[in-house]
Amino acid sequence: MTHHLPRSGTLLLAFIAGTAIANNYAVQPALTAVAADLGVPLSVIGLAPTAALAGCMTGFALLLPLADRLAPNRLVAAQLTALAAALALAAAAPGAAVFLAAYLLIGAAAGVAAQAGGIAGRYAPPGRRGTGVATVAAGMSAGILLSRLAGGALTDSLGWRRMLLVFAALALLGALAAATRLPRQRPHSDHGYRAALTALPPLLREFPDLRRAVVIGGLWYFAFNLLWVALALTLAEPPHSLDPTAIGLYSLAGLLGLAVLPLTGRLTDRHAPAAVITYCTLAAVAGTALLAIGVNTPPLLVLGLALLDAGCFAAQAANMGRVIALDPRRSGSLTSVYLVLYFMTGAVGTALAAPLLNLLGWQGTTLTALVALLLATVLGRLASGTSVPVRQRSVRSGCGQGR
Numbered sequence: 001m002t003h004h005l006p007r008s009g010t011l012l013l014a015f016i017a018g019t020a021i022a023n024n025y026a027v028q029p030a031l032t033a034v035a036a037d038l039g040v041p042l043s044v045i046g047l048a049p050t051a052a053l054a055g056c057m058t059g060f061a062l063l064l065p066l067a068d069r070l071a072p073n074r075l076v077a078a079q080l081t082a083l084a085a086a087l088a089l090a091a092a093a094p095g096a097a098v099f100l101a102a103y104l105l106i107g108a109a110a111g112v113a114a115q116a117g118g119i120a121g122r123y124a125p126p127g128r129r130g131t132g133v134a135t136v137a138a139g140m141s142a143g144i145l146l147s148r149l150a151g152g153a154l155t156d157s158l159g160w161r162r163m164l165l166v167f168a169a170l171a172l173l174g175a176l177a178a179a180t181r182l183p184r185q186r187p188h189s190d191h192g193y194r195a196a197l198t199a200l201p202p203l204l205r206e207f208p209d210l211r212r213a214v215v216i217g218g219l220w221y222f223a224f225n226l227l228w229v230a231l232a233l234t235l236a237e238p239p240h241s242l243d244p245t246a247i248g249l250y251s252l253a254g255l256l257g258l259a260v261l262p263l264t265g266r267l268t269d270r271h272a273p274a275a276v277i278t279y280c281t282l283a284a285v286a287g288t289a290l291l292a293i294g295v296n297t298p299p300l301l302v303l304g305l306a307l308l309d310a311g312c313f314a315a316q317a318a319n320m321g322r323v324i325a326l327d328p329r330r331s332g333s334l335t336s337v338y339l340v341l342y343f344m345t346g347a348v349g350t351a352l353a354a355p356l357l358n359l360l361g362w363q364g365t366t367l368t369a370l371v372a373l374l375l376a377t378v379l380g381r382l383a384s385g386t387s388v389p390v391r392q393r394s395v396r397s398g399c400g401q402g403r
Contacts, residue, residue: 014139026151055107067332218345229353284311
């Protein structure tokens, strides 16, 4: 018998996703303080965000498939407990080596945020999968957007070690709630964990829609990371010469993305996800065009960032819903493949930002992002003829059958 997730359970997953993924970013404003306290160069401690990203991708590859085998209450509670332990280790770190090792573990455990989206989709009531995934995506986006502000404020008032302990306490609170509030049924699986890992690469061959989702999502995430990193570098240099706090405030433009995510979920439940993605990428295209011409005009810059973030956040929610709908019984494995490749493509955008900015300037960099977004729009439009609404797919696939 299928036990559907109540709205309170979906909201709990959104809270867990936001507070978990925030740990990959909250330490960034405190890196200077950490380096000074541990007596090491900032260039060494500056590797913490990279360690978190590496750990996160490892968690996506190795831990997400567990969502197809373990009961959500046990799996999420265990990962959040591990996250709290890793944060406590970082808070007690006597040197850089332990601190960076802890951030590898923090990144891996923070991947529970992606599992939360898969669980929301798997256990959603009929016709509500898109809404459930979008709600969790909103929580994750809020965590990303607000993490640096929260981390900086807590560091200023409590110090960086106690700041990490606050986030550890939030993880333990989430673990307790997950253990008591999330579904206890174990998903049905015909394969062992090792077999599930070896079956990940063939999923790209088995599901053409997964390949399309990876390519389209990768293109807009490449553009998203390229633009944000290039913008931060541009605003830090003359004639702008903004300090890190002023640059960070521009991230609040992404709050528009949180506002549109619930609407995106409802639209995905009623229409083909590819159609929703097309309109979202067009919004990101419009935002990028404004960024190209408005970098020296703060109102245009804020509007451009708002459209870019809203378009990319909403498109990602719809794309995740489409991936989960391919086979809800294997949502963990499908999400694992998608997110590993998605983040790898985004990392390419991050790595190319500074070289492209030096070579092509701001206009050339935004043009590169614009081409990627337009290509994503065209490919999404071509795929729309093969997609069906998530509501229909949930009926065809027997969503949520477990024991």
